Amino acid sequence: MYSFSSAIISLGGVSSLFHSVHDNAFCIAIETNDYDLRAINAQIGIHEVFARACRLLTATIAIDEMPIAFATAIDSVLRESRRSEIKGESTEANFAAAAFTRDSIFVCTAGLCRVHLIQNGELLGVTRDHNFVSDLFAPDDIKRAVRPESDPVAFNVPTRTLGSDLYGNKPPEVLKWDVEGDYSVLICSSSIHRFREPREYLSPLLTSDLSRVSEAENCQEGFVAVIGKRFPNP
DSSP states (O other), rough: OOEEEEEEEEETEEEEEEEETTTEEEEEEEEHHHHHHHOOOOOOOOHHHHHHHHHOTTTTGGGGGGHHHHHHHHHHHHHHHHHHHHOOOOOOOEEEEEEEHHHHEEOOOOOOOOOEEETTTTTEEOOOOOBBBHHHSSSHHHHHHHOTOOOOOOOOHBBBTTTOOOTTTTOOEEEEEEEESSSEOOOEEEHHHOOOOOOGGHHHHHHHOOOGGGGGGGTTTOOOEEEEEOOOOO
16 A cells, blocks of 8 residues: 655635655645535545545556556546536546656646756756647747736636546646656646746745645645655665
8 A cells, every 4th residue: 555645735715635655756736626626526625536536546556657547546536526416517626746766757747737857956847737828839939929917817727637528538648757866846736836937936946945735835825845856876
């Protein structure tokens, strides 16, 4: 069985859950709207969604398969809850997960949470948002085409989430980062990055030396977690 440490925060009707397992060998972040969850099932909350998803997994899942396995399980839990309660109601979850090995990071995202790869103070990788803007424009064209403050709906409406077919049944996005040496991974909600360029928000987050999302002072507007990975020499 896997052993998890967790933190849950609820802000403005949005609940965020962060879990890590096996000394941060794997971490997962889920963000849902409390009203939507209660609409499909009055007894279900974000922690229950996670618990039900865990029961769908087997203990033999390889660490590199855990991000997409959890995404599939959570999607299944949300859809089953919707079918068994109120037909026509919809809920959705923003999702991000990462699994860490010495040489690779396996990432899975759906929605608006971002995952960042940082090494020696340099940003080496960041996941893309799943919204109208990213669907319409290439990454290099977004900042020239539209700014978040000029068209907030285009940025804030996710087009790829777990548990919802509102904009088509798009699967979570899976990617792999190859790494060498020590590195850090930062995961945050959209209320933290606010669809800005990483250089506009990363520095204060990294200098905060965050270790647990529940203890982070600057999580008042959302959730953020920094996972530092240091592997001994082989």
